[in-house]
Amino acid sequence: MSSIQLAKADASVLGRREQILNGLSRALRSNAVICDEAGLRAFETDALTAYRSMPLAVVLPRTTAEVSRIVKFCSENNVKVVARGAGTSLSGGALPAGDAVVIGLSRMNRVLDVNFLDRTATVEAGITNLGISSAVAHGRFFYAPDPSSQLACTIGGNIAMNSGGAHCLKYGVTANNVLKVKMVLMNGEVAELGGDYLDPQGYDLLGLAVGSEGQFGIVTEVTVRILRQPEGVRPMLIGFPSTESAGACVASIIADGLIPVAIEFMDKPAIHVCENFAKAGYPMDVEAMLIVEVEGSESEIEDQIGRITEIASRFDPKTLRVSQSEQEAAAIWKGRKSAFGAIGRISDYYCMDGVIPLGKLAEVLKQVQEVGEKYKLRVANIFHAGDGNLHPLILYNANDEREKATAEECGAELLKLCVDAGGCLTGEHGVGIEKRDLMGYQYSEADLLQQMRVKAAFDPQWLLNFGKVFPLDLQNRFAAEAAKNHG
């Protein structure tokens, strides 16, 4: 698939490759620079696998000081930089470029401090999301945002994308759970954004940096808030005769003032694939299913389940099953969390991430189906329904160039549908290269220019993760101006 134009590699940089590799080696220990073809191949793509591009080099630093030396060298030599955690971006956020050095943070994965009294954990950026929860589990604490890729994805990547997850309905996304980051700026200086605790006064540089998709600086250390585990949690499954009734049920639960920890939605195609994969006991005879999870004490759980059951009963549910054991709960979530992988086993897919107002859920789901039919493509829906974050998965054959192009067109139409409904292009996967050219649909040029000027305040040379997030023509304009100013 190649309908998204990648930024053109700078020939003058490619011509200096040897000199650049030497400079990188001086900034690091030599075995931390990867420059052979086989080694680089492992980094040529992320989880948006339809796009590939070999990097100029990959470096794997172990310390903030090393990162600082690398970026300073790159800045002085006008070399672009792409930061990479685990490479799980679904939007091409970690896609390398031929004239860019990839800085992989995977070796910086230590837990630096856990403080249960202050309820904070300080970690290096390359630790996995789940690694943080594991590091604090012995005190019965956890780190709340839980993207489906939490086993692999890094906290640094989560910060770049402001990642969400199923349990964000109650606990918020990454931005709501991070207190401080150590960020290496392109001039090699190290800035601490945020503070040891809540809401220091002054510009919210941390808030700007979270979700900046690796375009502001390289985060090397992170202090997150950790939360005490609830007394108990219990998921329930509710099956519906139509996607519309499931959507309407979600809106009613929220409108009724209930905030479960998670409300996950799956339609029939998704249920079947996930059930075959995870054997979670999902109902196979329904058109749509919700996983609703509640937490608290035994009586609080029972009370909430009672209220949700009452609300669901208004929407003609075909099945309603409350998990009876920890194993059953784990199986229910295993099916959900492995959904993308399970679908990947039966077909190539293109995963969308639009968000819509809750009240439009039923209506938009119907339109999603219609758009799929129009393009003659199958669309499976698995998503975080409680906050209106849709994930239509467009199934297609990656070996069929025409079908790939059609899938992308279909995806763009679905995202425009979300914007038209009062929502946005992306709720947690980020813009990356994937939605870059749709930004003008959601934002005016004045909006985009303002965002880009903020980006330039952090990275005046436009060297960080170039070619992502903003329309390419606007980026080229900014970069040309930057080149003029920096000589």
Add this chain to the structure above:
Amino acid sequence: MADIFMPSDEAELAGFVEAAKAGNYPLEVCGFRSKREAGRPVNPAAVVSTAKLSGITFYEPGELVISAKAGTPLHEVEAALARKNQELPFEPADLSRIYGTDPLAASLGSVAAMNISGPRRILRGAARDYLLGIRAINGEGSAIKSGGRVMKNVTGVDLVKGLCGSWGTLAVLTELTLKVLPKAQEARTIFFLGLSDEAGVGVMSEAMGTPYEVSGTIHLHGSLVSRLNDAEITQTNAPVTALRLEGDPQSVVYRMEKLRRELAPFGDTYDLDHQRSLSFWGDIRSLTFLSANFGRPLWRITVAPSKAAQIVRALSAFFDLSAAYEWSGGLIWLETPSSSEASVTELRRVLAEFEADSMLMRAPRSVRSSIEVFHPLPLTKMKLVQAIKKAFDPAGVLNPGRMYAGV
């Protein structure tokens, strides 16, 4: 005094800012001026107010979302939410007492511009966490928007966070969209009397580390307790450490019992029922425990809770002070007798040892002109702040110097 210009729509406001930029004259940006004595004084050529950009523009209780223009009085927004049994989850603190202004004069815009949160912040998050979307006029006079009305949005740079807490120095906010939550049916309070600061912070941290969703914590020095309205509590004149639980009545009672049992080692506990809890936390939210004397300097300090009591102890060596600890100790309100330059330098020197962030919330104008009101920034960060200011307001016409000299 400069005239106050009150545009009646975004376009008029944009034109006014554009003219200021073209004429290169500084503007004071305000709503109803209820927090005018906060921050560094601005010497404006003209004043622009959002007072006439007023009214709720969208409210969908079923989606937990409300939008209102920046000049909408906060109490109007809260009243509309209350009619649907909802509320602003971050419970914005009422600063009218400390600035001697009308409590009804706070605008929604000022809450966003200063990122003002109250007691419930510790559990539910800050104003910045509930702000979903913003419309604003930047220093170029361009209308910009960021975010929207949906709960999750990572589309591009999060200018909402950038503008929240920027004190009108980056853009003039014109419209805000917020996530709201259902109002709790029941509130109850457990409190301790006579605890030391260390024990008080210990109780709060311990409580926040339980699964019982404590939604407000405060430890007050005895000297501050007499200003509260609860007669029984004020009579004690002893330090008070209070914890709030909110939710469905049954669940609140259950969690009260659990919490009381877990905190038993800290001493005897007392309860406040629903009505008294509402009144007590209303006092905390409106900072009733702080002096209304405008001449009395007031500091807002944020720090890791485990260092909070140590800081206050260290400062006690130099000052005769009173302290209130909110947010499980992470937010300290400090009343000091003097705000001379020397005392400020001394105070900041001590704070630096604890990596605390400090802001001089209240002091006479002359003091706020001569010293840093906001916590002094390391050079690397100051350069970022200056670059951000330039990115929004290249000519420096919006509230120049309100936060930092030259910004």
